[in-house]
Amino acid sequence: MNATASDALAQDFVKFSVEAGVLRFGEFRTKAGRLSPYFFNAGLFDDGAKLGRLAEFYARRLVASGMPFDMLFGPAYKGIALAAAVAIELARLGRNVPYAYNRKEAKDHGEGGTLVGAKVAGRVLIIDDVISAGTSVRESIAMIHGAGAQPCGVSIALDRQEKATENGADVAWSAVQYVRDTLGLQVAAIATLEDLLQYLKTTDDPALRGHAAAVQAYRQRYGV
Numbered sequence: 001m002n003a004t005a006s007d008a009l010a011q012d013f014v015k016f017s018v019e020a021g022v023l024r025f026g027e028f029r030t031k032a033g034r035l036s037p038y039f040f041n042a043g044l045f046d047d048g049a050k051l052g053r054l055a056e057f058y059a060r061r062l063v064a065s066g067m068p069f070d071m072l073f074g075p076a077y078k079g080i081a082l083a084a085a086v087a088i089e090l091a092r093l094g095r096n097v098p099y100a101y102n103r104k105e106a107k108d109h110g111e112g113g114t115l116v117g118a119k120v121a122g123r124v125l126i127i128d129d130v131i132s133a134g135t136s137v138r139e140s141i142a143m144i145h146g147a148g149a150q151p152c153g154v155s156i157a158l159d160r161q162e163k164a165t166e167n168g169a170d171v172a173w174s175a176v177q178y179v180r181d182t183l184g185l186q187v188a189a190i191a192t193l194e195d196l197l198q199y200l201k202t203t204d205d206p207a208l209r210g211h212a213a214a215v216q217a218y219r220q221r222y223g224v
Contacts, residue, residue, distance in 0.1 A: 010195035025211040037214035042129035055085035065188040070122030072099040083127045120147035131175040153186035161193040162222040174224040
């Protein structure tokens with residue numbers, strides 16, 4: 001995919017997220033204790049139409065990325081619905097792949113264990129909403145390796161492009177960079193904070209344009 005088409009996909013996704021009420025602006029306290037001028041809550045893709053559109057964006061980004069994978073894995077809990085929806089959309093686009101997910105508590109009856117769905121095998125792509133600290137990714141990697149398969153990448157909705165924290169202090173890299181550089185997995189994000197900024201600066205909505213300066217300042221302070 002060329003840069004222009006990629007930008008168009010990201011811009012469409014940001015617009016959709018704002019209209020769906022998933023991407024909001026104001027003052028929000030993050031888990032790291034930062035006061036953020038925006039908040040992205042993928043849990044608000046909460047009906048069939050929005051989840052279907054979201055899956056379409058994931059699938060289009062994955063197809064465009066050219067990332068090789070054999071199956072999808074959704075970490076509990078948000079990743080479960082995402083992996084199922086993206087598998088449906090990929091099949092609609094002619095790419096039928098199996099998917100699996102984990103449950104938080106192991107079952108001691110029936111099939112047992114913590115993994116549900118297709119047999120975890122081959123090159124496994126992890127589907128999640130964002131990467132905040134890399135914890136969920138590390139847990140998924142351990143489960144995938146435990147099943148004898150190979151994690152190959154992570155697909156997320158939004159790359160926040162901001163410094164991660166360790167022991168309460170900022171570090172020089174983002175959670176996405178940690179996953180790429182330390183864990184060695186490719187990351188395919190539908191959109192980034194830069195895409196969000198571009199949208200705010202070019203939208204026809206003056207109320208939204210009014211948030212651009214605060215988001216830009218946050219990016220300059222905490223960005224990577």
